[in-house]
Amino acid sequence: MENVSYSSELPRDVTVTNGDDDEAFLGDMLSLSQFNVGCEIGKGQFSQVYSATFRPCPFRQVAIKRVELLEMVDSKARTDCLQEVQLLKQLKHPNVVRYLGSFEENQSGQLLIVLELAGAGDLAKFLFSSCQRNARLMTEQAIWRFFVQIASALEHIHSRRIVHRDIKPANVFLTSDLTVKLGDLGLGRFFSSPERLNQCGYDFSSDIWSLGCLLYEMAALQPPFNCFKSNWNALRQNIERCEYPPLPSDRYSLEMQHLVGSCLVRAPTERPNAQQVFHISKTLQLRSILAAKLPEVDPSPTCCHTYSRFE
Numbered sequence: 001m002e003n004v005s006y007s008s009e010l011p012r013d014v015t016v017t018n019g020d021d022d023e024a025f026l027g028d029m030l031s032l033s034q035f036n037v038g039c040e041i042g043k044g045q046f047s048q049v050y051s052a053t054f055r056p057c058p059f060r061q062v063a064i065k066r067v068e069l070l071e072m073v074d075s076k077a078r079t080d081c082l083q084e085v086q087l088l089k090q091l092k093h094p095n096v097v098r099y100l101g102s103f104e105e106n107q108s109g110q111l112l113i114v115l116e117l118a119g120a121g122d123l124a125k126f127l128f129s130s131c132q133r134n135a136r137l138m139t140e141q142a143i144w145r146f147f148v149q150i151a152s153a154l155e156h157i158h159s160r161r162i163v164h165r166d167i168k169p170a171n172v173f174l175t176s177d178l179t180v181k182l183g184d185l186g187l188g189r190f191f192s193s194p195e196r197l198n199q200c201g202y203d204f205s206s207d208i209w210s211l212g213c214l215l216y217e218m219a220a221l222q223p224p225f226n227c228f229k230s231n232w233n234a235l236r237q238n239i240e241r242c243e244y245p246p247l248p249s250d251r252y253s254l255e256m257q258h259l260v261g262s263c264l265v266r267a268p269t270e271r272p273n274a275q276q277v278f279h280i281s282k283t284l285q286l287r288s289i290l291a292a293k294l295p296e297v298d299p300s301p302t303c304c305h306t307y308s309r310f311e
């Protein structure tokens, strides 16, 4: 292809060992008066997210996510959601957005969740602005640097028996030094339709499917199953048959293609677990560093950040 170049904006390599930062937790008796709330930095279907500083420690920047508990389908969903927030607070990992605290404001039906601020956008924006817009692919080495962190985060989440449920580039946040922070865990289902609330069969292996989609999208700059999105039947058939265009073999290793393929198999029990994906990707990262193999580039035309799942 013409007028394309290699992606030179490689994310820095980062340590993926577990952090122990209990000081990060802000305590159980939080209220809004303890924060200087700044501007709105994002909006979800059932939430608004604001930047804020913690008054007792003014240099401490956080994100505050406000969700309407009353918009949940039923009171059981509300209770489950509050319980899940408690669970999410136990997650401590350098590549997982930290849940720092939560509180309900004056019985207003609003739950405020205090999160670690990930201030440099997300992987969806990065893929668009650094790759697609400039018609260049990431190097394999850069992909592994991102992906190893994501796989490490998922391994940690699964080891705490939590399913993420919404792994996609828009939920992979970045910090200013391009450290990955996997965010938006688990809670989305509490604000959705009863079908999604039940999410029949959604489990750890479903996250692995999404992880395979994510790895594919980082390489191809488009999700594996979006090519027939105008035709739902064809799309469904492709997902059920696990048929998607191969990654360009002159740019990316066969091992990468194999890892994608092992996550995108129909039978959930045949997919690797998060620990295996982490170890394989770590090995392949080391191999790609040693080989220092720089692929050529090939721009892909479209970008869609929602994955289809067949579960």
Ligand SMILES: Nc1ncnc2c1ncn2[C@@H]1O[C@H](COP(=O)(O)OP(=O)(O)OP(=O)(O)O)[C@@H](O)[C@H]1O
Pocket (backbone or CB within 6 Å): 041, 042, 043, 044, 045, 046, 047, 048, 049, 063, 065, 097, 115, 116, 117, 118, 119, 173, 183, 184, 188
């Ligand atoms: N910890 C964070 N740090 C920085 N920005 C964040 C953080 N969490 C969320 N955001 C921003 O807020 C936006 C809304 O996030 P939120 O999790 O409320 O909704 P969503 O999951 O993106 O959307 P939906 O709930 O409709 O699926 C995100 O797109 C992101 O830009």
